[in-house]
Amino acid sequence: MKDVPLSNDVIAGRVADMSCNILDQIVQEIKDSPIRISLQLDESTDASNMSQLIVYTQYIKDGEIKDEFLFCEALQMTMKAADIFQLLDEFFEKHQIKWEKVGSVCTDGAPAMIGNRSGFAALLKDRVPDLIVKHCVLHRHALVAKTLPPHHKEVMSICVQYQSNFDEKFEDETFILSLSYLEDIFSHLNDLNLSMKGMFASNTVGTEKVEAFKKKLSLWKRRIQGGSVGSFPILEEKLGDKTISPMLVENIVAHLLHLDTTMAKYFPKDHKFPEWIQQPFLADMSDADNLKEELIDLQVNQGCQTKFRILPVSGFWCDQLVAYLELARTALEMIIPFPTTCLC
Structure with missing residues (x-):
């Protein structure tokens, strides 16, 4: 062991060799996949404020769906769609991967990614006309969750900004009950988020979870209108034996209707699995x-x-x-x- 060179340059070289070997294996597996591959990509900014493009791929290998890290490369100039496409195009050309091998791509939904005319997806569709473009369900979920009607937005603002009258608000029963409702509804939204990611996440699972949540919104609205708060345990605990006020019912129903509208906007029934x-x-x-x-x-x-x-x-x-x-x-x-x- 003493005779084995362990200088920084030697170790760095061996790490680079192993990295190249792993990448060569992945590229070959992509080429051998019996069906077209899927890509997942996003831009991120590192500690030096340099934009990086991160790409993962999913394909079939030995009778299983396999996902692997493909590459991470710096976007030297800008984060425009053309720059993203060029970086990916250069990688494919270098490793002799044909664009026809790509069947779908999932992005965060930013304009640079899914713009109809000059977005990355549009440029990619010029090469692969029947490409399936997916807007990340978690990003869409975040857009749904952050939309609040005026009353609940004010409650949230007071909590987040810790305004001067914050302590006084905790003597206001309406404020406390509204905050309790927000805790409950965000807990439901968080459960939905968690159910759509992880090693067992798939488009079918995501679609089923979203459709179930839409139906629950209608159920919760009917229950609240009938004076029942059983679907919101924290609110139910704070209410105790009291009856929910008409004003609070109105505010909660308004938010549930708002959620229903935004869910329909960001999760339209435009794609159904056979x-x-x-x-x-x-x-x-x-x-x-x-x-x-x-x-x-x-x-x-x-x-x-x-x-x-x-x-x-x-x-x-x-x-x-x-x-x-x-x-x-x-x-x-x-x-x-x-x-x-x-x-x-």
Whole structure:
């Protein structure tokens, strides 16, 4: 061990060699993926105030969906869409990855990323016309959560800014009850946020969670209008045996309606997974188009039925890439897009 050189230059060189080797493996796995890959990218600023572009990728490897860090490069000049695209284009050209290999991209939704005319997504669609562009569900969730009607915005402002009359406000019952409601509703929103990220996050899960939350908003509104605060435990505790006031009911209903409107704005029903992807043995074939013959063969295959019961949806379709190539490829290209940019 004493004879092994351990100078800074030697260690740095070995780290660089290992990094290059890992990147070469990832690039080869991307090229070998049986379906088109998904990209997740975001800009960030480091400690030296230099803008960095961070990119992750998701693809199929050995019958599993795999996500990997692809690269992090400095944006030397500006953070415009053209600069972002150029950096990614240069990486693809250097590693001989064809743009046709990209099927989807997920960004934070900034104008530079998803602008219709000159955004990064628009430039990418010039190369890949059928590209799926995803606006990160967590960024959309944040836009929903921060919108407050005037009354609750004032309550939040007093708490955040710690105004001079802050102590007096805690003797105001209306203020305390409004603050309690905000604690409850933000707790519900936080639960929604947590349910849409993590290792099991997917577009199907995100869509289901959002639709469930929309229905809960309607339920909570009806309950509040009926004088029930059971869905808001902190508010219920503060109220005790008292009846909720008409003014507080009005303010809470106004906020729930506001949330419902913004949820519809940022989470429109513009994309629905074909039923056969999630329930291949129960769904009809009306939305299977030219894949109906393969779907029929799959539905009568008892071995596939057994696998579907024990595998996650993504794992099941990965398992079908040999026997039902086109059917599995179509399903996976709708499953594989990143739902969030949380890795970046």
